[in-house]
Amino acid sequence: MATVEQLSPEKHDIAALEAAVSRDEDLQVKAKFATKHEKESTFLEAIRLHPSAVGWSMYFSLGILMASFDPQLVGNLFAIGAFQKDFGYKFKDSYIISAPWQTGLMMGSPIGQVVGAIFAGYPMDRYGRKKTFMACMFVTTSLIFVQFFARSLSVLLAGELLGGLVLGCYVVIAPAYASEVCPVALRGMLTAFVNLTFVTGQLIANGVAAGTHRLDNHWAYSIGFSIQWLWPLFIIIGMPFAPESPWWLARKGRFDEAEKSLRRLASAKVDAKSTLAMIIETDRLERAMEAGSTYWDCFKKINRRRTEVATGVYSIQVLSGIYLVGYATYFFQLAGLDGDKAFDMGIGYLALGWIGTVSSWFLMLRVGRRRIYNIGLLIMAIIMIVIGILDCAPDYLDRPSIIWAQSSLMILWNFFFDISIGPVAYVIFCEVSATRVRSKTIAFATAVQATVGIIMTVAIPYMINPDQANMRGKLGFFFGGLSFICLIWAYYRIPETKGRTFEELDIMFELEVPTREFKSYVVDFHNSARDTKEI
Template structure:
């Protein structure tokens, strides 16, 4: 059995080899904007592959926005609800909405767990098709549901698609992109979620003008379009992950995959790239001869890497996204803001711009400063929103300030934890355990997402806790300690190869000395 000294020495040698094998090595620590564009052009085939590989989040962004808004559609309520003789109106019982929410997120948790194993057994490419297939099946089930019980089946399928997507996408992207463009590629995840949200918001606004059952069915049917888009972008441009192929001993296929991804890049030695992948995987197996398991993610230095992968994902939910993101329209409406839907659309558009800007910041600033900077900004916004819950409620200036700071919060969120969160997940884990570590992060996301989806309506509803903007205080209470933990625990992963990260973690290097 190799000693830790032997492993460390071998990893250092691999680091040097990997640096040497890169085509035109460029220090990404201080790249100018023009240099970043040049790197993207040089690695255009890998970037295009990452672009296609990361499109599946558009499906989930669309579905989550759809289910959060369609429950207000009168025809939808009539189809799946009950007639209330006292109110002389159709209503959708809260218990049915709760069942749909719980089923979808429990399904996502189980699917994310399964995705960690399926990724390692069947490959990343098959799991991509599985995600799209589950979305199509869920859409068909939604469209044909005769009652609320069959809609449960639809939510089961859509939840499975969500878990599969979260457990696969960032693993796939991180393994098909060179280190120079890895941060940019991984930040596409949140970009596509926002695109899905924006499309769904516009479609839902348009379908309000349709009468009859097709006022909600049209919004459901349009989910097929993003699914087709994903396949069109993915099939011709994205090969199987070379890391997966090397791990299975399919070396010739790995060479072909690397050749496709690094086509046109001067100085790329494909055989050397394959050898580096073999060495990296070999180092991680030296003390674990058996197949990887979820238990390993919580042993030794892998425990630190697993916790760090979950940290930014949990932060996404505890920094206010359930309030100022998922339930923004509902929250603003109950807080007395006029044109809440318009404010939501403006917020989504600003979010898209922020996520686009984050592409270039992520390789210039780095993951750590970008994440912390956004956290500081969100803390201020949450504090202001909380104060607005106590001062001038019901007044025009209060409503305008509330809407403004929710939009400002969105800018900070999507330029930081929104974009960087899943980037860290894709980089921080070991190569051999990446699929399973990503799955654990996805599971943590689904668990807390489910909890907040249940809690938010009760916190802000006028018939329940009626906190309104004061609900931001709860998120403020969580976000302060999370910011402190992030400051001391999260290392910088920018411009570091997987072999370098392995060595730094195995050496138990403190976060701020990475």
């Protein structure tokens, strides 16, 4: 039998840990009961039994509103006349923000997210999800002042960079918390809810810009920055009452607190002791597999494939063209739509995306993650290619029907993004990552995605600005081509994780089950490569 020190480097409560990991039959029976109950529960049953888990998971996802609202608002500023005049220069008959400054401002958030996401892994593991979330909220509240009072591009850029550091933390906290407080039947919906809050934040930003773009003074853009103070106000109220992640508490040896957290997250009909036993057993299995708990452990052989999949599914969001969302209104203007129609189209673009995300919840109840992701990516690639082909039509600017067709296809593309790879990416990277390195895996995937986003942020203004390449809809060829390449990787590397407990996934990755066999593979707990009874 392993010693207590081997099983728990975090020596918080030695007596409790010794009792919890004793190899008695009662613990084994409870863990198996909880696993069986989770796998057999239907979606509606899980909601009835875990209403608090649903509510608190959504609460932690509210931080994502700020992570999506801010960059989306900045992207809309480039199409607001007052902002163009105050911060830009005259080009022909209008004012524009130069491509380098567009790049710099749009890059503030992803650069900050690279650093913020990597940094978030440390306080999340040391202080927990709740305290990290609270600290981030207070820092965000203070940094909004920099953006609100900025009257030069350099000060605004500083505000975006500093704000991005904290916004990157929210992107890690929300999916990690959601995956750790909900049962298998709800895991898809609640981790996909992260994408809904992303789209909601973007939609609100577009709505604010559409409502203020006619103002001829600084309030045309200052109102948008000031609205960001609303989110912390609502979120801070609930902080004292939020339960900590039971998985984090259990890994710290704080089993009594973990059990109390489980009771708060579920109804009285759920056996919290059995659920805790399952958490302990899964954690023990990962210790036996030497899954580790550091960033370096994400690249060990046992975790390398899991880190690749988590990073790949998230980065493909950028490679397929999602960063065009930030430039949607500006893109529609450059395509030939006038101001009001461009802003209206930008709102419709995200509204349909919002509907797509909600639709994905019901789709995931019946269809596997792998199939949704791959089919969605294929459709998106085809739509992008069609947009590029339409842009090659002769007398393009004199044929408004083609402009409307391209704009409509962009809206359709966003719908398929938000019904497939948008929400499903969050589900997959939460499910494939080992529980002990989940926060680190999500943080690394977020940092890589943001790094790819930096590249796109540099490239897109030069590709679409009228004083640069002026590619317009020909961007469809670029993103469509990248999407087809990504589809090849996705087909061979993304496994099916629907309906699997974290313990099952641990065993399947340990046994190196081929990607296309994940869906039908039957886990034999008694003859797995690492029998937990040996610990």
